[in-house]
Amino acid sequence: MSSTKRAATVRLDVKVEEFPLQCVWTRHPANDHRCRAKVSARKVAGAWRRELALGAPTGFFHFDWRGEEWLAYGLPGGEVRGVYCPTHRAEREERLGYDPQLVLTAAVQHAS
Numbered sequence: 001m002s003s004t005k006r007a008a009t010v011r012l013d014v015k016v017e018e019f020p021l022q023c024v025w026t027r028h029p030a031n032d033h034r035c036r037a038k039v040s041a042r043k044v045a046g047a048w049r050r051e052l053a054l055g056a057p058t059g060f061f062h063f064d065w066r067g068e069e070w071l072a073y074g075l076p077g078g079e080v081r082g083v084y085c086p087t088h089r090a091e092r093e094e095r096l097g098y099d100p101q102l103v104l105t106a107a108v109q110h111a112s
């Protein structure tokens with residue numbers, strides 16, 4: 001009984017670590033065109049934990065993947081919710097008209 005349960009836990013851990021995160025971009029409002037770009041969840045989580053260790057606030061952060069800059073949203077526990085591929089990161093930032101890095105910096109300064 002207990003050995004079966006342990007085996008199931010191990011399988012789940014591997015699945016979570018290797019599960020690729022897909023770019024969350026969609027073509028609004030139809031919401032039926034998903035971007036196919038994917039990134040290793042383990043890679044993103046590793047990048048986010050380094051950001052957390054440096055004192056980054058929860059929220060959007062940039063990370064490099066195969067020489068290109070992606071955007072992801074980091075949670076306090078070290079998990080990552082949602083990624084944008086380099087193409088859609090640039091498109092998003094252009095649409096919003098700001099650099100999230102600057103906004104985060106401003107938020108930190110405001111809070112302290």
Ligand SMILES: [Zn+2]
Binds near residue numbers: 023036084085086087
């Ligand atoms: Zn994309």
